[in-house]
Amino acid sequence: MSLLLSARDLRKTYGSTVALNGADLDVSAGEIVAVMGPSGSGKSTLMHCLAGIVRPDSGRVLYRDLDVTAASDSERSALRRGEFGFVFQFGQLVPELTCVENVALPLRMEGVKREEAERRAQSWLERLDVADMARKRPGRISGGQGQRVAVARALVTEPRVVFADEPTGALDSLNGEMVMRLFTHCAEEFGTAVVLVTHEPSVAAYSHREVVVRDGSIRTTAGTL
Numbered sequence: 001m002s003l004l005l006s007a008r009d010l011r012k013t014y015g016s017t018v019a020l021n022g023a024d025l026d027v028s029a030g031e032i033v034a035v036m037g038p039s040g041s042g043k044s045t046l047m048h049c050l051a052g053i054v055r056p057d058s059g060r061v062l063y064r065d066l067d068v069t070a071a072s073d074s075e076r077s078a079l080r081r082g083e084f085g086f087v088f089q090f091g092q093l094v095p096e097l098t099c100v101e102n103v104a105l106p107l108r109m110e111g112v113k114r115e116e117a118e119r120r121a122q123s124w125l126e127r128l129d130v131a132d133m134a135r136k137r138p139g140r141i142s143g144g145q146g147q148r149v150a151v152a153r154a155l156v157t158e159p160r161v162v163f164a165d166e167p168t169g170a171l172d173s174l175n176g177e178m179v180m181r182l183f184t185h186c187a188e189e190f191g192t193a194v195v196l197v198t199h200e201p202s203v204a205a206y207s208h209r210e211v212v213v214r215d216g217s218i219r220t221t222a223g224t225l
């Protein structure tokens with residue numbers, strides 16, 4: 001499978017805290033990579049650098065032919081909107097919008113008409129077994145339901161790369177498996193790459209490759225591919 005993302009020697013400090021200390025990672029199309037490691041080791045910072053949300057102090061991230069680290073803010077936001085999908089732990093759904101409007105939002109931002117965007121959003125809500133929540137606002141549904149709505153929103157644009165920070169953290173094991181099976185399906189069918197941070201070995205078991213971040217760099221890799 002072709003290489004999509006390539007990070008070399010990423011370094012990032014916050015004041016005197018070293019968050020990344022020379023991290024390297026390659027991610028190919030169709031690959032699910034589980035990023036593991038202790039709290040504070042730099043996992044989220046690594047993901048944010050890969051996704052062009054945080055600019056590293058030094059080092060380089062390439063997405064296909066684009067140097068993400070050197071790209072302008074508008075190029076990076078176009079990349080995030082058009083090519084990437086995100087599932088983060090907290091604060092991801094817009095509270096004033098219904099669930100179906102939340103899922104449709106990335107499509108609306110790309111100029112898709114409301115009716116078509118909501119039809120596509122509804123079909124993803126169905127795949128995640130939260131179709132009944134479509135007309136409710138996020139404050140009226142459970143944390144686990146909200147997490148599945150957020151997964152639907154990340155996948156609705158059929159992104160080339162999904163970045164997911166603990167995507168199954170609020171889910172029971174059956175729903176966690178459902179989300180991981182859906183990621184596996186997207187990887188196999190559409191060549192979607194999935195970079196996910198998890199502490200759960202049962203979730204990491206769905207990945208093709210596990211990487212462990214320690215003290216801001218990748219320390220070990222175990223491959224099953």
Ligand SMILES: Nc1ncnc2c1ncn2[C@@H]1O[C@H](COP(=O)(O)OP(=O)(O)OP(=O)(O)O)[C@@H](O)[C@H]1O
Nearest residue numbers: 014017018019037038039040041042043044045046
């Ligand atoms: N915006 C920030 N400002 C200051 N320090 C930060 C910031 N983001 C991260 N850090 C620090 O950088 C280090 C790495 O943080 P990061 O969130 O990447 O770790 P993590 O492995 O994702 O942790 P966790 O598993 O607890 O989410 C930590 O010491 C953290 O406190």
